[in-house]
Amino acid sequence: MIQIQCTGCQKKYSIPEEKIPKGKTLDLPCPACKTVIRIQTDASPEPVAEAPPEDTVPGNELMMKIVKASKALPPMPQIIAKATEVLSSDKAGFKEVGEVLATDQAMATRVLKLANSAYYGRTTPVSSVQQASALLGFQTLLELITVVSTSKMMGKRLEGYGIEAEGVWRHSLLVAMGAKMIAQKRNPDLVNDAFNAGLIHDSGMLILDDYVVEKRAAVEDILGNGKAIQNAERQIFGFDHGEIAAEFFKRWKLPETQLHAIRHHHEPSASGGDMLCYILHVADDMANREHTEKNFVFDPDALAAIGLSAEETDAMLEEVREAVNHIMASMG
Ligand SMILES: [Fe+2]
Ligand SMILES: [Fe+2]
Known part of the structure; x- marks a missing residue:
């Protein structure tokens, strides 16, 4: 077997020796990212060394x-830690989440403001966290808390990457x-994971930004050749922003299902058929019609x-844009 490695996405492949003609140059498109991998063989081919363990x-x-x-992302906000614990422990933990929220008045005020936005708002204005939970439900209250507590982190x-703060937050x-x-619509059990993973799926770019600044010329060169941003990252650093975000969020003890989807959000075919990952990828494609991530490959x-169907996602995008416009307007 001859081991080859794609210079674009760094994937490694094994090819039976007999399939490579001796003394010839062979250009093969990488099955994953389509980068052309050049294989040159002498009359007596020299196999590339075995890939080292990961x-x-x-x-x-x-x-x-x-x-x-990395100092780009904060430690896990206490409120999210509490909400995650409550959700995974299966107990009705509104009281505990409410208690944590009560210790942070600024956050409680922002949560209530968002609860009254045109997207979440009901005819009766919400004036307390208890009322928000009763009117909107615990899951929605947690969603509001998650949006408020990540807005600062994802709004940089x-x-x-050449993306303004508002663009990063809007895309998220x-x-x-x-x-x-x-x-x-397709898998209601995944609603919570889908929302949370979607909100932070590109946070790896925040972690990598300083390093991308240093390699800007090389990145632009690769993008100029029509490659996607994750291909540029893999070529330069050996990993992409999905992989580094998944590694970072292990520290936040996020559920593995979210980490897995974030890790492969640009290449769902590498996720082992993971539904959440495909959902994230389709949502990313919808959002990238605003071209936030350069040369997005669907x-x-x-x-x-x-x-x-494409028609269904087109219709959904209109609804998504309207919801996001309302949320952004209410958050100022
Ligand atoms: Fe991404
Ligand atoms: Fe994205």
């Missing part, structure tokens, strides 16, 4: 180093709302994987 791959070492040093300008909300609506099998 934890010693240089890209992986660099990723761990960056995650460790990305200099290296579009993917969160899109993923939530798709899950409501997996042609993704719609079939979640059982939606």
Whole structure:
């Protein structure tokens, strides 16, 4: 077997020796990212060395180093930690979540403002956290808390990627709302995971931004050749923003199902057929009609994987945009 590695997405492949003609140059498109992999063989081919185990791959070492040093994302907000604990422990924990919220008046005020926005708002104005929970339900209250507590984190300008703060936040909300609506339609059990993963799916860009600034010329070169941003990251760093975000959020103890979907959000075919990952990818494609992520590549099998038509996602996008406009307007 001859081991080859794609210079675009870093995937490794094994090819039987007899399939490669001796003394010839062979250009093969990478099945994953379509980068052309050139294989040159002498009269007596020299096999490339066996790939090292994953934890010693240089890209992986660099990723761990960056995650460790990262100050781009805060530690897990206490309120989210409490909400996650309550959700996973299966007990009605509104009281505990309410108590944590009561210790942060600024956040409670923002949550109530959002609860009264045109998207969440009901005819009766909501004036207390208890009332919000009673009128909107505990799940929706948690959604409001998640939006408010991540808005600061996901609303930062990305200099290296060339995206303004408002663009980053809008994209995050579009993917969160899109993923939530798709899950409501196709797999209601995934609604909560879809919303949360959607909101932070691109936070790896926040972690990588300073490094992308340093490599801006190389990144632009790769993008200029029509490659997607994740291909540029993999080529330069050995991993992409989905992988580094998933690694970072292990610290937040997010459920593995969310980490897995975030890790593969640009390449759902590598997720082992994970439904949440396909939902995230389709929501990302819908949101990227505003071109936030450069040269976004849509997996042609993704719609079939979640059982939606292009017409359905088009109609859904209108609804998603309206919801996001209302949420952004109410948050100022
Ligand atoms: Fe992304
Ligand atoms: Fe995205």
